[in-house]
Amino acid sequence: MPRRSTSRSAAPARTARRANARPTELSDVPIARRYVxxxxxxxxxxxxRLIGSRRCSGLSVEHQQQTQWCWAAVSNSVSHxxxxxxxxxQCAIVNAELGQTTCCTNGSSSACNQPWYLDRALTRVGxxxxxASGTLTFATVKSLINSTRPPCARQGxxxxxxxxxAIVCYFEGLLGLLAGAGSTAKRxxxxxxxxxxxxxxxxxxxxxxxxxxxxxxxxxxxx
Amino acid sequence: MPLLTETPPKGIEKVLNATVSExxxxxxxxxxxxxxxxxxxxxxxxxxxxxxxxxxxxxxxxQPTGWFSTLTTDGEVRGTIELVPLKPAxxxxxxxxxxxFGGFTTGPLQRALARTIEAATKSTASSKVQIAVLRVPALYxxxxxxxxxxxxxxxxxxxxxxxxxxxxxxxxxxxxASLAEAAKAVLQGDEARN
Numbered sequence: 001m002p003r004r005s006t007s008r009s010a011a012p013a014r015t016a017r018r019a020n021a022r023p024t025e026l027s028d029v030p031i032a033r034r035y036v037x038x039x040x041x042x043x044x045x046x047x048x049r050l051i052g053s054r055r056c057s058g059l060s061v062e063h064q065q066q067t068q069w070c071w072a073a074v075s076n077s078v079s080h081x082x083x084x085x086x087x088x089x090q091c092a093i094v095n096a097e098l099g100q101t102t103c104c105t106n107g108s109s110s111a112c113n114q115p116w117y118l119d120r121a122l123t124r125v126g127x128x129x130x131x132a133s134g135t136l137t138f139a140t141v142k143s144l145i146n147s148t149r150p151p152c153a154r155q156g157x158x159x160x161x162x163x164x165x166a167i168v169c170y171f172e173g174l175l176g177l178l179a180g181a182g183s184t185a186k187r188x189x190x191x192x193x194x195x196x197x198x199x200x201x202x203x204x205x206x207x208x209x210x211x212x213x214x215x216x217x218x219x220x221x222x223x
Numbered sequence: 224m225p226l227l228t229e230t231p232p233k234g235i236e237k238v239l240n241a242t243v244s245e246x247x248x249x250x251x252x253x254x255x256x257x258x259x260x261x262x263x264x265x266x267x268x269x270x271x272x273x274x275x276x277x278x279x280x281x282x283x284x285x286q287p288t289g290w291f292s293t294l295t296t297d298g299e300v301r302g303t304i305e306l307v308p309l310k311p312a313x314x315x316x317x318x319x320x321x322x323x324f325g326g327f328t329t330g331p332l333q334r335a336l337a338r339t340i341e342a343a344t345k346s347t348a349s350s351k352v353q354i355a356v357l358r359v360p361a362l363y364x365x366x367x368x369x370x371x372x373x374x375x376x377x378x379x380x381x382x383x384x385x386x387x388x389x390x391x392x393x394x395x396x397x398x399x400a401s402l403a404e405a406a407k408a409v410l411q412g413d414e415a416r417n
Contacts, residue, residue, distance in 0.1 A: 054249060063331075067363050067384060070417050115416045133415075154415070159272015161361030161409040162417045171249045187249070194363060196330020198302075199251045204325045208307060210360045211270035211288035217415060 055142070056169035056189065057081075057150035064193035065090050066113040070164045072097075073193035074152055075121035078166065081150070082223040088125050096124055118152060118164045118219055129222040135215045138186045138202050142170050144220065151220055153205075155213035162216065165192040171199065226344050226354040226369075231265045231290060234321050235306060239265075239292060242304055242324045251327060258296050265290040265306065266340075266356055269368065271399075273361035276406035282357070282368070282375055282395050289325055291356055293337045300337045302329035332380065336365060339380045339390065343367055361409045362402055368395070 059081045064073035072090040079086040091104035094112055097120060103112035122128035129149070136144075136151060144151050145167070156162045169189030186202035195210065206215050239262050246252045254260065268289050275284035289307040293300060307325035336356070343354065353370040357377060367378040369392070377398045381389030386401050 068417065115412050117415055118417075119415070154417070156414065157272065157361045158270070159274040159361060160277075160406075161273050161412065162414075163360065164417055171251075189251070194332070196328055196332055198326045198328035199246065199249065200326035201324055203310070204307060208288070208325065211268060211358050212272065212286070213360065 053173060054169065054171040055145050057145045057148050059150045059166055059168045059191060060197070061166050061168075061191035061193050062090075066107045068113045068115050069094060069107070070193045071116045071118045071121045074118060074164045074166055075125050075127070077191075077193075078122060078127045078150075078152065078221050079125035082127055082221075086125070093121055093124060097121055115162075118154060118217075122152070122219060122221065127221045127223070129220040131217060131219040133217050135206050136218045138170070138172075141167055141188065141202075142172070145170055149221055151218055153215055153219065154217035155209050156216040157210075158212035158214070163192075163194065163213070165190050165195075167191075167205075169199075226340075226347055226352050228264060228266050228354050232320060232322055235265055235290065238306060238322055238324065239304065242306075242327070243294065245324070246327055252294070252296075252301060254296055260294065260296045260301075262304065263293040263295070263337075265292045266354060268305070268356045268358060270358045270360070273359070273406040273409040276359065276362070276399050276402050277410055279400070279403065281399055285357060285368075288358075290322060291336075293333070293340075294327075295337075300334045302327055303333045303336065332365065335381045335389075339367055339378060342390065343369065343378060359402070362405055364402070366398075 059077065061077040062073055064070050069090055072093045075093055076088050076090050079088045089104070091107055091112075094103040094107070095101060097116055098112065098114060100111055102109065107113060119128055119131045141151060150166055150168050152164060152166045154162050154164050167188050168191045171187040171189070173185055187199050188202055188205050190198050190200055190205065192198065200209065209215070243252075243260065243262065247254055267287055268291050269285040270288045271282070271285045289305050292304045292306070294302055294304055304327050305325040306322040309321045309323050340354070347369070350371060355368040357366045357368040358364070362384050364384050364387070365380040366383075367380070369376045369378065375395035376392050377395050378392050379387045379389050383389040384402065384405065387393065387398055
C-alpha cells in the first residue's frame, strides 16, 4: 500500500483526510473496476421528465481560441445568438478591444492573449443590457431564459483569477431531490468556453463551480 | 497493480444512481432504450489556487473539493459527474458526511481526462500508485496527481498551459514552479476581468 514519501508535499489521500476530519481508508480501491453499470432502465426513467420544468435559450458558447479569450468567446457567441449575420469573430473582438491588428494571425502573442472585461466586449458587439457585481436569483435566471435573454456570468477563483461563461438553460423539479440536493432542486446548464457544457446545481454555481469558483458578476444581454 | 484511489464515502453509489436518473430525466443525457451505461470509480479532486502557486506553496496547499466519475455509454465517454460535499443544515454547523450532485460536464476536456487516466492506468500497471485529479482553474490546468514511493507527479490533461506538455509526467514541484510566473500575472488582474 503506497503511503507518504519523505516529500514535504501532501499526498491526495492525506489532504482528503484532513478535510473530512475523520480517518479514511487509503489507497485500497482499484480505479479500473467499473463502479456502477446501468442497463435497460431508460424507458422507465423517461416518465420522470414530466416532473418539473426546464427551458433552454438556444445559446451555445463556442470554445475559446486562446487561453485568455473566454471574454471574446462569450461575447462573440452572444453576438451570433442574437444576429445570425453577425460578422464578429473572437480575434476581431480582441483586436478591437485591445487596440491590436495582429490577433487574427498571431492570437497567442502576449499582446493578444490577454484577460479582459466581458462588459466591454459585450458592449462592443452591441449586446450588453446591464451588468453588476453579484449573483442572479434562480427566479431571475428563469425569467431571463424564458424571455430568450440568456445571462452571462463571471466566476472568480479562490486564490485569484476569473472566468466568463453563459447560463443557457434551467431545470427545476423533483428529480434533483433524488441526487442529494436536499430542499433544492434547481439546476443550470452552463455553456463554458473552456470547460464545455455542464449541468450544475444552482447553489454550486453560486459557490463551488469547478471546485472553488464564486459567482462574482452578472451580465444581462440584449439583441 | 492498477492505479488506486481513496475509498469513496459511503452512500456515493446511491447519489450516482440518482444523478444518472436525473440527467437522463432532464434530457441532459440522451440514451437509447437499450444503451448500456457505466460510471467509473470516483476519483478525488483537489483544487489549487494561483496564490499558492505564486507563493511556491506546492501541493500541500491543495484542497479536496469533491469526486469525479466518468460516465460512458456503450463504451463512449459522455462526460464527468462531479459530486461535492453535503451542505451544513445551517451556518455554524458542521457539514454532515456524504456527497451530493455538483455538476455534469461534457466536452473535449472531459474526454481528454478519461484518455489520460486510461493511459496512466496502462503505464503504471506494475506498480502501486495513488491517483487523484488536480485542478488549477486560474491557469486552465487539469492534471492527474500521481503519488507513489518516489513522490508526487503531475500529468497535465490536454490542452495544458505552457510550458507544460499534455500527457507528460512531471515531478510536481517542478511543474508548479514552471507556472509561478503565470500565477503571479493572474494575481495582478482586477476583479471584473477573467
